[in-house]
Amino acid sequence: MRLSRAMPAWARVRQWGLGLLVALFAAGAWAADWSREVLYFVLVDRFADGDPSNNRGVDRRNPGGWHGGDLKGLTAQLDELRDLGVTALWINPVQLQQARGMPAQAPGVQPFQHEGFHGYWIHDFQAMEPRFGSVDDLKRLVDAARERGIKVLLDVVYNHTGYTSRYSGRRTADGQPWIRLGEGNCEVDAVTCAVGGLPDLRVELPEVRDHVLDANIALARQAGVAGFRLDTYKHIGSDFWAEHRRRTRDQLGRDFFLLAEYWGGTAQSLDGFFERDEVDSGFDFSFKGSCEAWVQGRGRSVAFGAYLRSRHQVRTGYHLAHYLSSHDEPMMLGNLGGDRERFRLCVALQMTSLGIPVIYYGEEVARGGHDWPLNRNDMPWGSRDVLPGKGIPRDEAMRSYYKQLIAVRREHLALTRGSFTLLTGPQDPVLAFLRRDAGSGDQVLVLVNREDRPVEVDVPAGDSWGAPAARDRLAGGAVALA
Template identity: 30%
Template sequence: MGRVNGALFLITILLFNSVFATSAFAVEKEERKWQDESIYFLMVDRFANGDSSNDQFIDTQDPLAYHGGDFKGIQDRLDHIDDMGFTTMLLTPIFQNEEGGFHGYWIEDFYETEDHFGSIDEFKQLVDAAHERGIKVILDFVVSYTGPNHPWVSDSKKEDWYHEESPMDNDLDHVQNEWIDGLPALNTENPEVSEYLFDAAKWWIEETDIDGYRLNNVEHVTADFLTEFSQEVKSVKENFYLIGEVYGNEIGEIATYANPGIDGFLDFPLAEQMRSAFKNVDQSTSSLFNYWDDSQQFIENPYLMGNFIDNQEMSRFTRLAADENMFPGTRWELATAFMFTVPGIPIMYYGSEIALDGGEGPDNIPLMDFNVDEELKDYISDLGRLRQELPALTRGSLDVLHNDHGMLVYKREYQDEIIIIAINNTSTTQKVTLSDEELRNDGELRGLLGGDLVRENNGNYDIVLDREVAEIYALTDKVGFNYWLLSAVAVVWIFFISLFIYMKKRGKRNQQ
């Protein structure tokens, strides 16, 4: 009987779903572009330990020591990344590092993997396993400096491979010669240096079939180098993605390093805006959307900018929320809802799905914990699924319909698909009325996260949201009573009930 009830319930649900398949989801599936991606950014050493044989000098209690993360651990946890709907993963540098370079940025050999992480064959297996799931792989590639004790530093024949030591200052004329935190700055104007980096970058693509590079501190190399670097790596693999890291308080500053070869940049100004707006309720959001106006003005393809809330250079967003005496899980939900539904490629730093805490580095890069409550992870999974299903969220225009101290309503539109995002980051229930001029007559807004339903009434749509809640609505045609559906459901129920009665009577006769 249980199986009969289960089948009956399933058929009923399928019938209802067939009716609610509307024009909101009728946009034809197009070829996958980089702006359709969502990226999970992880520090290799701090993610997952899958192979104890490479655990030399591991000390999980020392924040400056290796903690055991490796390629095998990442491969074992690919389902964790895939389940959240992430389509790309970004790894910190995997190359052989000097002693103590657990983070990967003190590169000693650009052609070898770090022993603590595993062999190049194990990395190839990781890339293959990711590709089998449809997950792309981006590597962090450092072009501006090496480790402080790299063999080149003491090689008299390579004195001109580095700039003379120069401290960091605010003079833009000096920025390309600066030593970052005492790390020797590579002289990429030297043809030997640039050729070496070009060859190494191409070698990894040819050997492992990776899909992109994150270029660290690109403000410390010349524009000519970046242009040529792009040409070289993209000659090896079509649609290879390059995203640059440039610290800047305004998009205009970042855009000074833009050139046709770099596809996008990490959006530091937006990150600061999101962290400020969502760490607490009732915060000013008046300038939250300015980033999009600026990006369209200064960036060739603003949809390829990288949107992020946390990275290895910042205190965790969880710490900001805790300092405000706010519940981090809710703060993360609203901030992530915003990041996943505005133009740009969302980049989530490992541990954000469990509201991992941490102050300034290295406190902000603890070992990942997989044995925690998955409520926030499930929420991110829902957002990731919707972002994959709704082209308007990755390709659509952005129109802000309401923005008042944390109550946000904005529209994404692509072809015939209209999606409305409402985020109530305030301390009270909020009501926002939209006119049919902003949407259309005789429609309804169907909530895809919480199941809310808003019907057009006298030319208006009244959205009412509880405090600290977000909803994503699809604008669809108004659905009334569907008598065909009701009849079909009734026929199914009558059939199964009749079948059950017949089988029960037959069973009694057989017993007699």
């Protein structure tokens, strides 16, 4: 078949009805199975302002300042996420932030004041940041999301406080400081070092551990969130994470979901945590760079396919969460020099690959902003009257493409839990692989062409392909198989 670069082709090879039946059965039997979720990450301050009365110190011209978004605003825009097809929402930490920001500099940006708008500079674990909203606002978000079939993951920090906090100088009952200041080298000892120079909480001390655990668990229980995204996982020891797993399960339920931010995480490097059942999932830091390289012509297609296959080594019942952009890395579209056609190929690969796809807010409308701090800029709302991103243009065609791919992913068990068979030959320019779900018989053939021209490709049909007809899930229509 002929393929243009921008149009990966899909062919589903078995009866649709059987796949649908099995999908419904499986969803009921595995209430806590996150293999079919599509996760959307929002920096609350940068998304939607639903309450101007809490906009203390807001300066939307400051790339590191507060921009006014809040939980009420996010709640009011949940239909935007439901319409896109996402099934889970991850929001940044919402506890009270340090009172004043820090002077900051970045290439290409005027020196600016960096505030705690991102939520990771906590002053008090037991209080909410009023610019984000109240505990009731968080509960209303969770309830409104649940009505739309969307789970909410709350980001929590255990490793450090803000640069200033109510904990500085605090000591335990037997006189030990709560904080380690400026000690250690993260290259030598990740647990005792000060990440980004932030005061390191000594969570190995039971009094400190109980304070942060109790605060986060109480907030989760009050609001009814479905799980935690665990910040700076690498920088806390396994004893803490084992205790964390026990307590969250005991107090928040067996299905309470844990997603670890282990910097550099892959199927291989996360396996120890999965083996010890500390968490249910971890971010896959390898997908973004691998995809960027391949779509730009670096490396053979067969090697990239072998990499995708290696992601299937993840332990059964545990998940990799793979993303194209994040608040801690330059955004993919910028890394690709703004090439939206190549970006689309990575979107297609993200949505046809094993794991929990994570969409960084606004990426689905080709949000601009490349490196920090502009990778955390405002959600584009185009002509819609939503601040802070009112008037920022949106690529609606890109959003439609995301919608289509998310819908295809959610319809096919093969794409979420199926096996991976690489069909690319050593010299083939086109990447070809088959995803197959043995239980339902659902199969999807994925073909991706990174060349700047149409190419012809022969794909060896397996014995399991069955009926000699398939359906193109992107362009529509039948595909004849010979």
